[in-house]
Amino acid sequence: MPTALVTGSAGFIGFHLCRLLLDEGWRVIGVDNHNDYYDPALKAAREAQLTARPGFRAIRGGVEDQGLLTATFAEEAPEIVIHLAAQAGVRYSIENPRAYVQANLLGTFELLEAARAHPPRHMLLASTSSVFGANTEMPYRETDKADTPMSFYAATKKSNEAMAHSYANLFGLPITMFRFFTVYGPWGRPDMAPALFTDAITEGRPIRVFNNGDMKRDFTYVTDLVRAIRLLVDAVPGTAPAVQGDSLSPVAPYRVVNIGNGQPVQLMDFIAAIERATGLEAIRRFEPMQPGDVPATWADTALLQQLTGYKPQTRLEDGIAAYVDWFLGYHGRGAAAQVKAAG
Incomplete structure (x- = not known):
């Protein structure tokens, strides 16, 4: 069996990727520290599903812990490495920027040093649409300049891209x-809009609608995202000529790829989809x-399609219905929501 090392394996995206x-039939080594940025019980519940599967090994620790990743690479010799561990959240990066230095900058440095000592066949590292910052021309293309980050979170992720290119x-x-472009779906983070909105709506509390509702996001369903990541595993930079619109570096086996739905949605339409799914x-x-x-995001996914033949295509209505169904079940609110909807 091929071996993959996935950092952030108990996180939202990491959990879905490990399952895939x-x-x-992969052997998967998952590294996660279960930090308390949000409820560690949710991370433990995700990881419990993974550890119940044959072929999964969980390692508890932070990617920034000196030597942890180097020792893991030496022991497990992963062929593929997918780096998802990070301190996420735009607003939290204003409150606690040091957490982003530790997890995003130092953690990625530790990963790159581990790979330098024990090179895998291919490494795939998570960045974010936030790196496009103040860009206003859309859809965003991988070859667009991304030099105006609007948050420290975005700055650390753009730094990760530069660090990775140098290695x-x-x-x-x-x-x-x-x-990534605004990922949502079952087992999603509780600090993200789908959870915050569904939680408030089912409890009869107000939801906070920023920029007076004048926002657009390229909402991407999580199973579409992890399928795209899996297909990119086989698109190793430097093993084939550049394709049309490629971001392949002229000096290194390095490439940047957007993964989004390619279809921006108005925030008010997103809220309406949750209302329909809950009946409230x-x-x-x-x-x-x-x-x-930022007021809007929108991914150009032509490069992803060129490299993999794949285009994310889950309809928002279907994705939200699946998310709300999971949310109500996980939090035991199904019956309560039905009573409110009927009432």
Whole structure:
């Protein structure tokens, strides 16, 4: 069986990716520290599903812990490395920027040093659409400049891209950076809009609608995202000529790829989809734009399609219905929501 090392394996995306790899017969080594940025019980519940599967090994620790990843690479010799561990959240990066230095900068450095000592066949590292920052021309293309980050979170992820390119150039490490666009779905983080909105709507509390609702996001369903990551595993930079619109570096086996739905959705339409899925009406509290946020995101996914033949395509209505169904079941609110909807 091929071996993959996945950092952030108990996180939202890491959990779904590990499940997909296990379904395909991979041996998966998961590294996660279960930090308390949000409820560690949710991370433990995700990991419990993974450890119940043959072929999965969980390692508890932070990617920034000196030597942890180097020792793990030496012991497990992973062929593929997918780096998802990070301190996430735009607004939290204003409150606690040091956490982003530790997890995102130092953690990625530790990963790159481990790969330098024990090179895998391909490394795929998570970046974010937030790196596009103040860019206004859309859809965002991988070859667009991304030099105006609006948050410290975005700055650390853009730094990760630069760090990875340097290691790809210096040590010949094949690296793909993939930029997420507003991922949602079952087992999602409780600090993200789907959870915050569903929680408030089912409890009869107001939801906070930023920029007075004038926002667009390229909502990407999590199973579409992890399928795209899995397909990119086989698109190793430097093993084939550049394709049309490629971001392949001219000096290193390094590439950046957008993974998004390619279809921006108005925030008010997103809220309406949750209302339909719950059968309840939201109480809206309109607020101004938050520091570090941007009014819109929209991915050009042509490069992803060129490299893999794949295009994320889950309809928002279907994805939200699946998310709300999971949320109500996980939190034991199904019956309560039905009573409110009928009432």
